[in-house]
Amino acid sequence: MVIPPLSLLSQEKWPHPFPCRIKDNANKDLFIMTLGNINTPLADGIFDPIKDMVTLNNGEIIKNYYRDVLGIKYYKPIDKTHFPLPPSGWCSWYYYYQEISAEEIMKNAEWLGKNLREYGARYCQIDDGWQGTGHGLGENRDWTTIDKRFSSGMDKLAQFIKAQGLLPGLWLASHGQSNENVVKKWNCFLLKENGKSASSTWEGTYLIDPSNPASHEYLSDLFNTLHNKWGYEYFKIDGQPIVINEFKNKKDFMKTPSDDYETLYRNTLKTIRKTIGNDTYLLGCWGIPLLGTGIMNGSRTGGDIILGWKGFRVSLSATMKYYYLHNIVWYCDPDVMVLRHPLTLNMARAWASLQGLTGQALMASDRLFDLSPERVDIMKRVYPALNIRPFDLFPSKKNKRIWDLKINQSERKYDVLGLFNFDPDKNDIIYVSWKDLGFPEKTKMHIFDFWNEEYLGCWKNGYFAQLSPASCRVLTIMPEKDRPVLVSTNRHITQGWIDLLSFEYNSLKKYYSGKSRIIKNDPYKIRFAYPQKKISYKIKEATAENLPVKIKNYQGWSEIEIISPRTGEVNWKVTFDSTSIYSFPVRKPRGLKIEPIGFTRIKATWNNNYYLYAGYYVYVNNKLSGYTPSNSAIIGGLSLNTENKIEIKTVWYDGKKSTEGTVKFFKIKDLLPEEVYLSDVTPDLATSGWGTTRMNKSIDGYPIKIANKTYKKGIGTHAVSDIIYNLKGEFDIFKAEVGIDANMKGNVKSSVIFQVFGDGKLLWKSPIMKRNDLPVKVSITISGIDKLKLHVADAGDGINYDHANWADVKVIRTKK
Structure with a gap:
């Protein structure tokens, strides 16, 4: 089959109906996104974004779902005509804050153009610090005066950014002003009778009067300078909740007092939009300025992040609360992605996984050329933000730990799981049930660990994942077939969506052929997994036009690696041969212990087998839960006051398990202290x-x-x-x-x-x-x-x- 290139992949025929959930199911830890046309039994029904209507599986219709049920008063489907994908790029704020200069912007822009543009980075956004004559607030809110550190001109800086193959962006608190001369010139700001400001806030010493026609002339003139004269094509307008609140409470100081502050506010946005045109990205900031829906392209959905794991949690909270708006109402921006020290590599991967699995606006904010190669590689694996959409059309009340990105890439139907441990101090074990993800209960799943680049086997029913503190594991799962399957690629966290342009398996001659878009000098890896049988497969031969190809055969899976000196499309072919697999006799595990960790949860541990093993199968009340690679499992959903049974059996990679297991019967209430x-x-x-x-x-x-x-x-x-x-x-x-x-x-x-x-x-x-x-x-x-x-x-x-x-x-x- 042929898959369209990236430029076409982003241009779906939107808006269109799609399956959705409107509430949690039994597993309240599950958070679901989709990429491609998904069909899953987990759907509660179909959402029609044009009609704003959910049709449930039982035929019940919920009208005005976003407007009335979710409270999005000005709901309309996002217009993806001009921005088919969320923005991806870099923002200056969270490294430099106001201590920024044109020289530093140019260094980052040059690095971004050379190192991430081919991966999908497009925007270089200058944040606070380019304007005014002071720091902090006060004189800083003057958009007509350029800071001396940008003395060569903001227009020249925009030209430099464009010369790197990027688009320049600019931050401002658009509705505020601190320059008294500007206020006197335009005579369109909220003033008291004595001429003093009636609205001195974070937005600025003065605030425009939205009822005054001159304020619209002022905004038009301002954005005409920033966009048409200087050349900026992305605007982050800050402090919008303050603006809305002031318009609501300061009507007595308006030229034409009005209680309809919402319309007054939206009209200011319409003036900005008319001036910059539909081809310029408009981002609202901060919080959740819902009055901007239908006009803004996107919105910051949370507060400012900070460096460290607490900063990650800010983005996490914004994602949990507002992801249901993303790619339906506008593009959500949970704030920037930060990857530098003191974040551990595990933390950096978790932050990147949050971005890559949700497809929200993706803006880095480190001093890019100071990042280590390992951290740069993390960035490369999540750029660009893709056309991922929420399946769960409701806010989450908890920080969910199991994220399921369901992908349909023609015949490749697979799930990319993000399993998160949010605790910075404790290890965790997360159990994933295939049934909870919408698969038949006894399905055998190939499991591939994306960040660790290793195949974890093919297992029934579920998987117990071990997680370090403050970390995330990204596991790709794909149902077993009676032939090799293309289980993963390494270009992007979605593992094939943007790089696999075509692929096909010839069952008669036992080969895969395909075409991939490869980035120059970036080792490109394709992974194949084999059915869990005594007679397995290995790669016999692999070609990629005239490029060298490395072949690596392992038990149960194989990998090819292609390196190209140029970016472009490469045809490849992989031929398979049969091979036997090594099998070791499995032995009964011993020493099972049960520790209560809640009213319905326990931790089971047992002795590690002395002899070789692949892992263990965990049975709960005579039913297989799934596989664990280690000698421990956290098991939930148990009865507090009736008897439970846990059994553990040793298992090998071919699915062979020990005849006998180690067993415990218990009541949780009997294990708990008083x-x-x-x-x-x-x-x-x-x-x-x-x-x-x-x-x-x-x-x-x-x-x-x-x-x-x-x-x-x-x-x-x-x-x-x-x-x-x-x-x-x-x-x-x-x-x-x-x-x-x-x-x-x-x-x-x-x-x-x-x-x-x-x-x-x-x-x-x-x-x-x-x-x-x-x-x-x-x-x-x-x-x-x-x-x-x-x-x-x-x-x-x-x-x-x-x-x-x-x-x-x-x-x-x-x-x-």
Whole structure:
């Protein structure tokens, strides 16, 4: 079959109906995206973006789904005519901040053009620092004055960027101004009767009056200079939520006062759009300026990232909350991707995986030429952002750990999984069930580890993945066939979508032939996996026009490597021959131990076999769950108060397993101590109004502290928050100490109310608690309670700085 090149792959016939989910299924850790036309039993129905309508599998119709159900008032399908793909490139802010110069921009642009342009990088965006006469706020919001560090001219800098084969972008807080002379000249800003500013904010000392026709002339003149005269083709307009809020609250200072602040705001965007045209990218920033939908091409969907794992979590939170908007309403931008030290390589790969698997706007923000070769290679494997779309059309209330990108590339139907451990301190084991991903339960799946470049075997039912702290594993899974399958390529994290232009298997003569787009001097690898049989395959011969080809044969899989001195299309052919595989006799494992790690979860460990083995099959209540390569597994979904059975059998690569296994029968409730700290148990649900709920740490990652008291155990969260545990009626007393987190710096105001619910009924409520208040103790009876919910409510003054702690929070059994 022939697959169109990248330029055509991005130009789907949009908008069109596509399958979707509108709610979680039983596995609430699952987050699904799609690339290509996907058909899966996981779909709840079909979404029609033109009609804004979901047709469920049972025939029920949900009209105005985005507008009314999701609250996107100005919903319309994204117009992909001019921007068929999200932007990919570089942004200056998160390395240089305001300490930037034209010389540094040019160095990065030159590097970007030489090293990443052929991988899909297109934009070089200059952020804050090019304008005005000062730093910070104040005089900095003057778009008519150029900073002395850019004395050669912004137009000359744009020309230089274009000469590198890139498109220049520019940041500004477009609705604000700090230059009094500009304000007097245009006479279109919000002023008091005494001539002083009526709106001095982060956006600028002055803010335009959207009701004044002169403000539209001002905006048109400004963007005419930036776009038509200087040559910038990408604009990041910042502070938009501030602008919207000020338009709402400052109508008394308008030339023509109006309560319709939404229309006033949208009209300013329309003026900008008319001036820059439809071929120029307009990005709203920050937060989620939903009033810009239908006009903006994209939007920043979260706050500013910071260097380190906390910065990754900012992008993660934005993705969980707003990914349902991406490539349907606009292109989502979870903020930049940062890969430099002190991030470990595992952290860098996790950040890149977040970007590459979701297809959101992809802007790096390191000093590019300082990155190590290993980190540069990570960048290359996720550029460009592709036409990936959410399958889950709803916001997520938790940070999901199992990401499933379902890809249909003609006859190549496969899933690329991102398995995330968000905890920076602990190892984790994540179980992936093939059934949860929409496959028949007994399906045998080839598994290929993308970042580690190794084949993990072909296994039934599921896989237990071992993860280091703060890491991600990207595993490609593909159903086994009775012949070789092309399981992976190394060009891009999607593993074939942009590089495999055509491919075909000749079953009679046992060869694959195809055409790939290869980038010069970048070793291009194609991987083939074989069926799990005693008689397997190996590569006999491989050719790629006149280029040298390296062949590597392993047990169960093979790889070819092609290096081309030029970028272009290369025809290749791989011929297979039969071979036998080595088989080792498997032996019964021993020493199975069960440790409770929750009310429905356990960790099973057993002795490593002395003799050779490929891994183990894990059986739960007489049913195969899947394969684990190590002598441990975390198993969930168990009964708290009835008997469970775990059995472990040793397995070899050909699927042969030990006749006998090691077995344990147990009830989780019998393994639990009388007192259980809830911070040691994974909740069924944990939501937070800001950040991510943390166990045994504050929301900011510090020790749990209330007033002057520090605790080893506890849950750190932020209003408004819900934390839910299913106790199955097995506990009798709930105890905790609650209060505002004392780790916050500065003179901030916080106020919350703590509440405890049992099976929907309010059991206890704290008084309004403020910063520096002493902890309040709670001890209540919960006998017979199934669902326990810990709620932190806003006390009525907004949720800013509402960092809340449930300290020493535990449940107690008084009777067996």
